[in-house]
Amino acid sequence: MTPSTQNDLPVRGDRWRPSNPLLENVIQKYIDEAQRDACDTTGNTGTITGGGLVLVGLGIILALGTGNPLAAIFVVIVLALAGLAFMGVKAPPLRLDPLQILAPMGGPGNLPAGYLVHPLAWKAGMPEYLRGVPERRLRIAVDLCRRHPGAVTDLLRLVERSERWVAERQPGKDFSPAGRDAEVAVFANRLIEQQMRNVPVAR
Numbered sequence: 001m002t003p004s005t006q007n008d009l010p011v012r013g014d015r016w017r018p019s020n021p022l023l024e025n026v027i028q029k030y031i032d033e034a035q036r037d038a039c040d041t042t043g044n045t046g047t048i049t050g051g052g053l054v055l056v057g058l059g060i061i062l063a064l065g066t067g068n069p070l071a072a073i074f075v076v077i078v079l080a081l082a083g084l085a086f087m088g089v090k091a092p093p094l095r096l097d098p099l100q101i102l103a104p105m106g107g108p109g110n111l112p113a114g115y116l117v118h119p120l121a122w123k124a125g126m127p128e129y130l131r132g133v134p135e136r137r138l139r140i141a142v143d144l145c146r147r148h149p150g151a152v153t154d155l156l157r158l159v160e161r162s163e164r165w166v167a168e169r170q171p172g173k174d175f176s177p178a179g180r181d182a183e184v185a186v187f188a189n190r191l192i193e194q195q196m197r198n199v200p201v202a203r
Helices: 020-038 042-066 069-090 111-117 117-122 136-144 153-167 177-196
Strands: none
Touching: 020 111, 020 117, 111 117, 111 136, 111 153, 136 153, 153 177
16 A cells, blocks of 8 residues: 555555564654754743743832732733743744654664655654655665665665666556556665665564
């Protein structure tokens, strides 16, 4: 099954997805850190503190000047609420650059190829990393990700190289889209088999 858009998590026909608890804990840690950084409001702390001191001073002046502490407290509360509402309206939206979440690990493209179909990877910038990748190439990569021994980036390059080989070696052949995809997948599988022979993967 292929994603209808590149923001949808692709699901393989066999429903397989990789499982590496250690790696997934690291990815989740980076996601949590990025969300904490995006929600950090320490930049507004000085403004709130300064505004609070001004309001306290104003309240004292009003209480002494009018002789009515309750009215002074009421005015201070109204002004405080108005100030907080204004800050909420004027505050810039929280910005989280998804491509930076896994930057310490080299970005989402550096994850093992199987993580092309893992939900955590799709929370950690994979859709943004795949922006611009043709849907057909992504569909073929999803089919091959279980066998590929390298990273997501390596898998996408392998599929692109296979597409070029099919286009260059058989230019006169009248392919349907499905037929061309099948040819690309066959050639890409050959390349993966060569890689697996040259670099044995522990199973």
